[in-house]
Amino acid sequence: MxxxxxxxxxxxxxxxxxxxxxxxxxxxxxxxxxxxxxxxxxxxxxxxxxxxxxxxxxxxxxxxxxxxxxxxxxxxxxxxxxxxxxxxxxxxxxxxxxxxxxxAAAPLPLNMDDHQTNSEEARLKYRYLDLRRPEMNQRLIFRSKVTAAVRRFMDSEGFLDIETPMLTRATPEGARDYLVPSRTNKSRFFALPQSPQLFKQLLMMSGFDRYYQIVKCFRDEDLRADRQPEFTQIDIETSFMSADEVMAKTEEMVVSLFKELLNVDLGEFPKMSYADAMRRFGSDKPDLRNPLELVDVADVLKDVEFKVFSGPANDPKGRVAVICLPGGAELSRKQIDGYADYVSVYGARGLAWMKVKDVAAGIEGVQSPIAKFLNAEVVEQLLARTNAKDGDIIFFGADSNTVVTDAMGALRLKLGEDRGLVSDEWKPLWVVDFPMFEEVDGQFHALHHPFTAPRNMTPEELAADPANAISDAYDMVLNGCELGGGSVRIHDQAMQAQVFKLLGISDEEASEKFGFLLEALRYGTPPHAGLAFGLDRMIMLMTGAASIRDVMAFPKTTTAGCPLTDAPGEANPAQLEELGIQLIAAKEDSEEA
CATH class of the missing domain: 2.40.50.140 (Nucleic acid-binding proteins)
Structure with missing residues (x-):
């Protein structure tokens, strides 16, 4: 035709x-x-x-x-x-x-021009029309080009494309599983994979030393702009390669993608420790296009009479940090109060500030409600520490380390966006040296996943000091977005058993859920490491889309529904009976309250 x-x-x-x-x-x-x-x-x-x-x-x-x-x-x-x-x-x-x-076409339910103002619900309901729009059309074509380029690169580097099962059992990946009932094994369920993690490790044990797969994964979690219940990963695993070698190879792949498809040279990726990222930027995925940084000043404020500052400054679990905003002295009180409301979402109980009118005048040259609690020497140290200039404003965060880091990290991003400080360029980096565990209410949780190896530690050393263990893990970050994360995996049964123990997983539970893995670790498992990229998120960044829903053909809504097919739908009663499933009526909102 x-x-x-x-x-x-x-x-x-x-x-x-x-x-x-x-x-x-x-x-x-x-x-x-x-x-x-x-x-x-x-x-x-x-x-x-x-x-x-x-x-x-x-x-x-x-x-x-x-x-x-x-x-x-x-x-x-x-x-x-x-x-x-x-x-x-x-x-x-x-x-x-x-x-x-x-x-012929009936009258259209969508506005199809370049300036469409359709609701997202309407766009998803009539997705077959929405995808005709050149903007959406070109994004899906671009996505196809990316996956083709990934396959060419991986194939040229000796990686094998191997499929892993969609029907498996639950694994501790940090989110809820989607369960699939088994008709032939009533009262038992498969789980859709949150990732192919265990299967790709088993492939390493099987001798397929370079594996990749562009694979669907499923997580039943609350959605955001960059989250979907089903998403696509570029999944990679290698044997006999160190963390540095895996990072170098995957960095080469991403650099080649940007060069081939966008004619952008990302250059080499700097490395930054997790501790530095959290200290300087309040995030483990810092956006380096934003020049603002958090500056610690607890040592300067530990002896002031103002308990809001001196309390956290003298608390081992506290933090006092500031952000100096160039030209910020022009902000109105209403704008400052707006930023105080913004950080309150992150647990901050206020936002102290200091406008710098004349650096040379010291304490006489600043304007602040808290100036009366500070002396001339403290103010001079603050101005020097922050490298403040005339016309700047200094924002203070003082609370627990977690609250200050989260609140000031979010404020940094907000100020950078509002004040037009974010540069129009690509800023990649590797974040490394993550803690092995985070402790919540006295219980350790894996910061990545329970199959991540600690760096340079024996099982005995890990058991003796788990709180200070550093994992052999690495995240690739681009413009404040985590493109992918990976780690060296545990290839020793004793180490894996020790990690399970620290995570509160009993021998019985470990045997039930991961017995096949522990058994496999007994038979000459090679050292192995890998990484998984979020393909949807990568395409979102590369195309400048606001949401991964705009780079997926048929995404779900923020409530994990599909307006196009009206999924999820009700199950056929006969099918439920065959599966041995009885439905329980959902509680009314009033009852839940």
Whole structure:
């Protein structure tokens, strides 16, 4: 039916007769001449119909937006005055000779132009129409190019594409599992994989020393702009490679993707420890495009009479940190109060501030409600520590280490965005040296997952000092977004058993859930390490989309529903009986309250 895609037509085809198929993007009737913008997945092309062919012209006059049509015509140069330099095919047009309406379109439930204002609910309900829009069309084409480039790179580096099961059992990945009932084993359930973690480790034990897979994963968790219940990973695992070697190889892959598809040179990725990232930026995925940093000042304020500062400054679990905002002295009290409300979401009980009018004047040159609690020496030290300039403002955070780090880290991002401080560039890095565990209410939890190896420790050393253990883990971060994370895995049964023990997993539970893994570790398991990239998140960054929903063909809503298919739906009672499942009525909101 077609000889060319619309977007492929150029001056090279002038004088040729072409067959095109696609959708009417727009029809314009200019007093005896009808112009069509014909659209397919590769772009737009102008088609012209004049009254010389009366029957064809009459058909063209019936066309409306989104009619599906077939066009046959002659490619010709546009008149010089009508060349559209903003259009890929803007130098040419097709003089229509034949026209067939393949399918008419009813009045559209969506606005299809470039300035669409459709609700997300409507876009997802009529996703097949939303995906016709050039913006969405190009994102999915770009996504396909990325996955093709990943496969080319991995294949060229000797990695094997091996599939792992979708029906497995629950693993402790930090989120709820999606359960699948088993008809042949009533009262028992499969779980959809949160990642192929254990299977790719088993592949390393099987001798497939370089594995990759572009794989669907599932997590039943609360959704955000960069989260979905089903998402896609670029999953990678290697044997006999160190953490540095895995980072180098995967960095090479990402650099090649950006160079090939965006013509962007990311350069080499700096490394930053987790401790430095949290101290300087209040985040384990710092956005280095933002020049603001957190500055610790507990030593300066530990002896002041102001207990709001001196209390946390003298508490081993406390923190006092500041952010100096260039030019911020112009902020109004209302704006400052708005930032105080903003950090309260993160547990901060207030936001002290100090406007710097004249650095040279010391305490006489600052304006602040807390200035009366500080002496000249303290103010001078604060100004020097923050490198403050005339016209700046200093914001203070004083509380527990967690609250200050979270609140001031969020404030840093907010200030950078509001004040236009975030540079328009790509800033990648590796974050390394993560703590092995985090302690919550006296119980250790794996910061990554329980199969991550500690760095340079024996099982006995780990048991003796788990709170200070550093994991052999690494996260790739780009512009404040975690692209992927990985680690060296535990390949020793004694170490794996010790980690389970520290995590409060009993021998019986470990045997029940991971007996196959512990057994496999007995038979010559090689050292191995890997990493998984979030493909959806990577495409979101590369295309500048606001949400991963805008780079997925058929995503879910923020309530994990699908307006298009009305999923999830009710189950057939006969099927439930066959599965041995009885439904329990959901509690009313009032009862839950």
């Amino acid at each position: 077609r000889t060319h895609y619309c977007g492929e037509i150029s001056t090279a085809q002038v004088g040729e007769t072409v067959n095109l198929v696609g959708w009417v993007n727009r029809r314009r009737d200019l007093g005896g001449v009808i112009f069509l913008d014909l659209r397919d997945r590769e772009g737009l092309l102008q088609v012209v119909y004049d009254p010389d062919l009366a029957e064809v012209f009459e058909t063209a006059s019936k066309l409306r937006n989104e009619f599906c049509v077939q066009v046959k015509g002659l490619v010709r140069n546009r008149p010089e005055s009508q060349i559209n330099k903003g259009m890929r095919t803007g130098e040419v047009e097709v003089l229509g000779k034949e026209l067939t309406i393949l399918n």
